[in-house]
Amino acid sequence: MRLKIDVTLDYNFPEPADVLLALDAAILPDQHLVSDLLTVSGAGPLRPIAGEEGIGRRTWLRAEGALHAVYTATVDVERKAPKLEGLTNAPVRDLPAEVIPYIWPSRYCESDKFEAFVQAEFGGLEGGAKIAAMADWIRGEMAYVSGSSDSQTTAADAFVQRQGVCRDYAHLLATFARAAGVPARLVSAYAWRLDPPDFHAVVEVWLDGAWRLVDATGMAPVEGIVRICVGRDATDIAFMTIFGAAEMVAQTVTVTRLDG
């Protein structure tokens, strides 16, 4: 599937501030970059650095006054929705070093507190079937309510309040997975057919020796997701981090299918 991504960000910086953007579609085996371009006006020189785990690319810049950033990309996604059910998960003692950070609790994923719940609710299942049941539970029990959470909302908060947005759904799934000993990380993404269009947050779980993409919200087909960057939780995957103050003027994200 060939997708066209268009992002515009308009922000106003009353004072000069350092900014870290994470907008670039990552180059990965199942998503090929045909072309992309990031242009920024109202900022000093752009300094690209690698994303977390070496996945994707982030850009440092210095902003002042009106910042206008445009990112466009054409990406070929060659991915089928993984059949989670057949996948197995190894005992934690067989996990490789590189996935260890993703079995720990993190700021927004307090997996250590969910062990009893996860055991009671999903203990009879294994591997991918367990992850699929977790995603089903989340879709069934949570209400997707725009504005119902904020930057401080954790998985435990969302679990109690039974509502959230994609970020909270992803946090919950990662939390449940880790509580069951399955490494899980957050992924920021562009998502075809996401309605309303916006940045999206999904999850990768480590099953059968590889990371498998899961959208806990079920709002966008996995075949049309373009990953930007990965991390332990929302802390690592913000599309823009401002070291200072700014106000949003306008922001748009569009994902269009070019083929088919």
Place this chain on the structure above:
Amino acid sequence: MRLKIDVTLDYNFPEPADVLLALDAAILPDQHLVSDLLTVSGAGPLRPIAGEEGIGRRTWLRAEGALHAVYTATVDVERKAPKLEGLTNAPVRDLPAEVIPYIWPSRYCESDKFEAFVQAEFGGLEGGAKIAAMADWIRGEMAYVSGSSDSQTTAADAFVQRQGVCRDYAHLLATFARAAGVPARLVSAYAWRLDPPDFHAVVEVWLDGAWRLVDATGMAPVEGIVRICVGRDATDIAFMTIFGAAEMVAQTVTVTRLDG
């Protein structure tokens, strides 16, 4: 039912400290005090004051070194387990002033965060039937695990962790009730047949214009519960509050049936 209550507290105070005891069986229409006696050695003069809402009695004292407190009481309890199912709850706008403190969220009962869950899980029920279903849910989903919670554990914590002790069960029931607009308060109590014997925490909910006693744990028959004092949550109902430091040496609570 005639019950004999025996409490001994042995604590050591390395420095002088003020202490508030709440050990006395309250005098209430459904529990009649035949006799009781509080004796304390290792303390300055005892100063009794009323309990919260004028229910029960608390005692101020000054402790230093070895404190030895003994409380004994004989109480006639004339109470049947309330049939919750037939009781109705009024709209909040009809609630009297004296129960208003018990519809608010409190430190350990974050009822404002549970509204969606309570509506989804218990929304089809009303009045006492709803409260009974809440207590059933708690007994079914929570595991009673000694030592699994501490003085900082809130209802939301216990809900996430799916375990707790009587204090947490009571907090959860009060939280669910308040989230449904039913006033609910915590009650410290002596409980016949509680195993192992200890101070107990139960709940009163306001239904059909009166407070109704419910034991969220189901560990002790309501007919054998002797209330000590009431409050918004565990904050108000501690059997001993120490304004300073002390260590417990020994502590026993015994409840014996004298008749039948």
Place this chain on the structure above:
Amino acid sequence: MRLKIDVTLDYNFPEPADVLLALDAAILPDQHLVSDLLTVSGAGPLRPIAGEEGIGRRTWLRAEGALHAVYTATVDVERKAPKLEGLTNAPVRDLPAEVIPYIWPSRYCESDKFEAFVQAEFGGLEGGAKIAAMADWIRGEMAYVSGSSDSQTTAADAFVQRQGVCRDYAHLLATFARAAGVPARLVSAYAWRLDPPDFHAVVEVWLDGAWRLVDATGMAPVEGIVRICVGRDATDIAFMTIFGAAEMVAQTVTVTRLDG
């Protein structure tokens, strides 16, 4: 000082909801009500009930669609700013039953966590001088930033973030006071010369056997404060509690001096 109070509230209720208003100026020895009137359109019959501790008056009503509430009052305030410095505080073991709820930690006032800080910072002072030093510390270390806190912000949050609004200043002072064994409660109020005009939150501390009014923000003279109601923290003193959903359309609070 004779003050005229004018409040208008315009809210929209998409669904019928119960509402508890707490707008009435309380009748107290140091504030005499000359006249007042609460009129509400867009609501069912008004049902007045007493405020917490029997102070002030609250009003239950049923709202649907456009709610328009107007409260006007003329109040004579006869109060001098208390000289805190000369006032003493009793040992907690001498406190009467009615002030006990105000020595406990509460949801927004986690005084149990501040004991070491309060001892280190204010331990050399006693009574009113200690409270005055606490208020000075708060005014010196905190920044008053509109919009910097929300309904979940506790005293500990504000202490860490070093910013807040009147509610947070009041929570901090009450927290510090309780951590030092001085009963303290929150008070909602109208305040002459408060800029910008709004509902205000101040504190009462129990010193020398009486409640003493303190404005932790120092933004309004204590002589021009008209108390509405009191409580353990912000939980108890909201001017409007909505049991359902509503949106604010407009809201004004005006306090005008009529004499002098």
Place this chain on the structure above:
Amino acid sequence: MRLKIDVTLDYNFPEPADVLLALDAAILPDQHLVSDLLTVSGAGPLRPIAGEEGIGRRTWLRAEGALHAVYTATVDVERKAPKLEGLTNAPVRDLPAEVIPYIWPSRYCESDKFEAFVQAEFGGLEGGAKIAAMADWIRGEMAYVSGSSDSQTTAADAFVQRQGVCRDYAHLLATFARAAGVPARLVSAYAWRLDPPDFHAVVEVWLDGAWRLVDATGMAPVEGIVRICVGRDATDIAFMTIFGAAEMVAQTVTVTRLDG
């Protein structure tokens, strides 16, 4: 300085459980491993993996019943206490990708909440002088109290309570540093002259393009610290993580100087 490290761990596992040990002295430019040996009885085969950031080594194993682990090492430490005062910190926009994880807030280091405090308290200083002032502040304002914190205690908790252990001191310093835009990470370590002997937690801050070791407690000379592993906060650097239940029987850590 040549140091001998001896660790013994005796734990009892009522049920089989996976365990991750992080006991090995890391091989780093300023600490050379002369020899070391980890022996474990009561466990299945040991599976070594790299530590976080490739620093140090961790060991997976399967435990059941009595676990007895012994780690001994001889290490040459060639490190002077860094003169923090002369070191500069770059603007965040010049930071390399590999230190980015250490400018974010993390579970135990809520640096986003401390920006105002850090600016007010340390805003007049730069680079290493600022970090040194932070460490001084922590040593001056915090009380080291064994048992005063637990595995849930965050930097904000410790800041409010003004007490903690080495873990909390390290969290606070890392939090302050990140709030000032200086990358900071937690380091588990063996420490010569630490009294009482135990595992230690210290901090590395990124100044002048390198990680600089700081002991926020000041309890052990930096010249005698042997690093084990690093991470975002206590989450990553536990010396033993048990995926199940176990009880400690005995545990000793000894660090002896062999030369000098």
